[in-house]
Amino acid sequence: MMLFLFLLVGISHVWLNSKRTQIGYSLSQIKKEIEKIEEYNRKLKLEIASLKSPECLEKKAGEEFGLKYPLPQQIVFLP
Amino acid sequence: MRIKDKKWIRIRIYITGICFFLVFCLIFLRAYQLQILKGSQLSSLAKKGYTGKLTLTSQRGTIFDRNGKELALSIEVDSLYCYPKKVKNKRTTATHLARALDLDKKDVLKKLHSSRPFVWIKRKITPEEINSVKKLNITGIDFTKESRRYYPCMETGAHVIGFASQDNKGLEGIELKYNRYLEGQEARFSRIHDALGRPLVFDGLRIEKQNPFNLILTLDKDISYKAQKALRKAVEGSRARSGVCIVMRPQTGEILAMAVMPESNPNIFWQYQPYKWRNRAVTDCFEPGSTQKAFLLAGALEEGVISPETVINCEKGEHAVGNFIIHDSHPFGMLKVSEIIKFSSNIGAIKIGQRLGAERFNYYLERFGFGEKTGIDFPGERKGILRPVRNMRLIGQSTLCFGQGISVSPLQLAMAFGAIANGGHLMRPYIVKSIVDQKGKTIRNFYPLIRRDVISPETAKKVRRVLEGVVRKDGTAPKAAIKRYSAAGKTGTAQKVDPIKKTYSNKKFVAIFGGFAPSDSPALVILVALDEPKGIPYGGVVAAPVFSDVGYWTLNHLNVAPSFPPAGSLSASKARTLRAGQRDFSHPIERKKKIVALSSDFPGSIPNLIGLGVRDVLKKTKQLGLKVVIKGSGMVVKQVPESGTPLEKDRLLTVIFRPPA
Numbered sequence A: 001m002m003l004f005l006f007l008l009v010g011i012s013h014v015w016l017n018s019k020r021t022q023i024g025y026s027l028s029q030i031k032k033e034i035e036k037i038e039e040y041n042r043k044l045k046l047e048i049a050s051l052k053s054p055e056c057l058e059k060k061a062g063e064e065f066g067l068k069y070p071l072p073q074q075i076v077f078l079p
Numbered sequence B: 001m002r003i004k005d006k007k008w009i010r011i012r013i014y015i016t017g018i019c020f021f022l023v024f025c026l027i028f029l030r031a032y033q034l035q036i037l038k039g040s041q042l043s044s045l046a047k048k049g050y051t052g053k054l055t056l057t058s059q060r061g062t063i064f065d066r067n068g069k070e071l072a073l074s075i076e077v078d079s080l081y082c083y084p085k086k087v088k089n090k091r092t093t094a095t096h097l098a099r100a101l102d103l104d105k106k107d108v109l110k111k112l113h114s115s116r117p118f119v120w121i122k123r124k125i126t127p128e129e130i131n132s133v134k135k136l137n138i139t140g141i142d143f144t145k146e147s148r149r150y151y152p153c154m155e156t157g158a159h160v161i162g163f164a165s166q167d168n169k170g171l172e173g174i175e176l177k178y179n180r181y182l183e184g185q186e187a188r189f190s191r192i193h194d195a196l197g198r199p200l201v202f203d204g205l206r207i208e209k210q211n212p213f214n215l216i217l218t219l220d221k222d223i224s225y226k227a228q229k230a231l232r233k234a235v236e237g238s239r240a241r242s243g244v245c246i247v248m249r250p251q252t253g254e255i256l257a258m259a260v261m262p263e264s265n266p267n268i269f270w271q272y273q274p275y276k277w278r279n280r281a282v283t284d285c286f287e288p289g290s291t292q293k294a295f296l297l298a299g300a301l302e303e304g305v306i307s308p309e310t311v312i313n314c315e316k317g318e319h320a321v322g323n324f325i326i327h328d329s330h331p332f333g334m335l336k337v338s339e340i341i342k343f344s345s346n347i348g349a350i351k352i353g354q355r356l357g358a359e360r361f362n363y364y365l366e367r368f369g370f371g372e373k374t375g376i377d378f379p380g381e382r383k384g385i386l387r388p389v390r391n392m393r394l395i396g397q398s399t400l401c402f403g404q405g406i407s408v409s410p411l412q413l414a415m416a417f418g419a420i421a422n423g424g425h426l427m428r429p430y431i432v433k434s435i436v437d438q439k440g441k442t443i444r445n446f447y448p449l450i451r452r453d454v455i456s457p458e459t460a461k462k463v464r465r466v467l468e469g470v471v472r473k474d475g476t477a478p479k480a481a482i483k484r485y486s487a488a489g490k491t492g493t494a495q496k497v498d499p500i501k502k503t504y505s506n507k508k509f510v511a512i513f514g515g516f517a518p519s520d521s522p523a524l525v526i527l528v529a530l531d532e533p534k535g536i537p538y539g540g541v542v543a544a545p546v547f548s549d550v551g552y553w554t555l556n557h558l559n560v561a562p563s564f565p566p567a568g569s570l571s572a573s574k575a576r577t578l579r580a581g582q583r584d585f586s587h588p589i590e591r592k593k594k595i596v597a598l599s600s601d602f603p604g605s606i607p608n609l610i611g612l613g614v615r616d617v618l619k620k621t622k623q624l625g626l627k628v629v630i631k632g633s634g635m636v637v638k639q640v641p642e643s644g645t646p647l648e649k650d651r652l653l654t655v656i657f658r659p660p661a
Helices: A002-051 A054-063 B003-037 B039-050 B090-101 B105-112 B127-136 B173-177 B179-183 B221-238 B266-271 B289-303 B337-343 B346-356 B358-367 B394-402 B410-421 B457-471 B539-557 B572-579 B588-599 B614-624
Strands: B051-056 B070-082 B119-125 B141-150 B170-172 B187-193 B199-202 B214-217 B242-248 B255-261 B311-313 B318-321 B324-327 B334-336 B425-427 B432-436 B442-445 B450-453 B488-498 B503-517 B524-531 B627-631 B635-640 B652-658
Touching: A002 A054, A002 B070, A054 B221, B003 B039, B039 B051, B070 B127, B090 B105, B090 B119, B090 B127, B105 B119, B119 B127, B119 B141, B127 B141, B170 B173, B170 B179, B173 B179, B221 B242, B221 B255, B221 B524, B221 B539, B242 B410, B242 B539, B289 B337, B289 B346, B289 B358, B289 B394, B289 B410, B289 B457, B289 B488, B289 B503, B289 B539, B311 B346, B318 B346, B318 B394, B324 B346, B324 B394, B334 B337, B337 B346, B337 B457, B346 B358, B346 B394, B358 B394, B410 B425, B410 B457, B410 B503, B410 B524, B457 B488, B457 B503, B488 B539, B503 B539, B524 B539, B614 B627, B614 B652
Parallel strands: B627 B652
Antiparallel strands: B051 B187, B070 B119, B070 B141, B187 B199, B214 B432, B242 B255, B242 B524, B311 B334, B318 B324, B425 B450, B432 B442, B488 B503, B503 B524, B635 B652
């Protein structure tokens, strides 16, 4: 009986340790993944900000869509 | 067995026992030595073997404009380094690297021959460069991540934002001033790794970690872009040496734009000469020229020594002060004070100054903030020069009236115009609106601050009325007039001092226009200054168009009601009345709207419920938060108040229902 208990405790200890190591590996892997995605997100934000910069918008609106600034008589003031 | 043999066996047992005892004693002593005496030292030695420290340099905080658009942000990029001792065949490696990274081969070779264990080859390289280096498959070189700062709006607002170095330190502008908030701190983690050095787990022994903060500025990137564009056009058109355009909210002191020429792109700041980095709006000073007359007028009106209608003799353009003769650009005879400002008569200004007195004029200049720092949250501000009256000769006191013998920064001038625009309060200018953490929680807010009250609201109003004349057709700056909006301001064409001759130059000028719009309730103060324009140097000719252009665009951008709407449109006052909830149906456009309002729901007014059932009425009124009294059943035949009436809080609506016939 004692031997059985001793074995059980020993095996559980080894199992728990190996599980801990495994989880540790996957955790650091996930953390790396999160960092990567966050960084990618930041890069996309930079791209959005660059594309939305007034200079870029003005250029695209003018060259690609033929838009112009409205003339004073084309602006209607609404209350 | 003989007794002798038995004795010998016992002795052997004793000897063996003693040996075992001694061995156990030794083991015990060794264990005591390892566990107790050297325990902590050895365990820390072991820990070093399986744990490692990871230092993460935090990314620099983001800078946003007032509308939450990014003006500066950091992302991670790769940097290439090498361990020179591990690199074999250095000459070939240098050739390949130089080609892949567009570097000088000699420089690379020098780095590879370095005696140091670690050398940077190239920092913050592009993804294309990474790929081409990876293809070379060279031993002894590796990549590491570093943070790089980007400024997506490039030249727009560049002189205000400043820039940060490769090592993440703020070097100029807001990046420098708020470096301690933007920089954050290094985060150090302890981690357990396996025999191959792969991280197993971060054990959470965080030594220190402080995330950087983000900044929200008062700048508007669209207004900044417009100001920069208009200023660039003016500086290039007049071939001026430099230029400044400040757009500010007079009621709060918030800086909406601060455009500076010559411009620089902070993404590649090292390619520009340092003089192009300087924010001239804050760091440079010049004589204000005739713009000074606006403050002379304010002081004289406040003291009651003149009124706008007071008539002064301008002596046909020649006036003697001691041994000096003061001239006007055009000979004027008798002029009203308002006309003196409108036509910018120097002699008239001297005579106003004489009535006010040099002491009192100096006092008002001090009150308007000249000769002291504005207190803006920006590095390198200069306070200019305002000499005490006792150090001035009579001629100095006289020329001070038209802006000679005093030095001011463009920002000081803008703030002084702001005081006239907002009813007499001298505000503290500010650029940072708030500091927020990474989750968007506000850490610190910055609020408008009145530095002092300079003149009374009545005087300010009188000055505004007089300054309106300057932008009229017969004033000195008709080009400053803004279409559909009332505007007011003052021109200045200040002669620069020739450093060799030490006299005022007849060729070098600073052209200035400072003003505000709409003049009845100013929403903006704009100050434009161009240094050494070629050709016609007058402020009313070269600086005023920038004021008009930026003013018109910005007022539209901020949805400010026009002062003079075109025929068929609504007037500003009527528009205000309508917004206040009192509808005026006498206007042609409004009459049209009334018809629309009767047939469908008009936002901000009580909806038309006629013909609806009880359920629909309750649904609609609940959405609008109205209290309803229901009378009868069936369909709505009458409602009190009628549809189209402006919505008010806690409005009680009575609805009468009748069963359909």
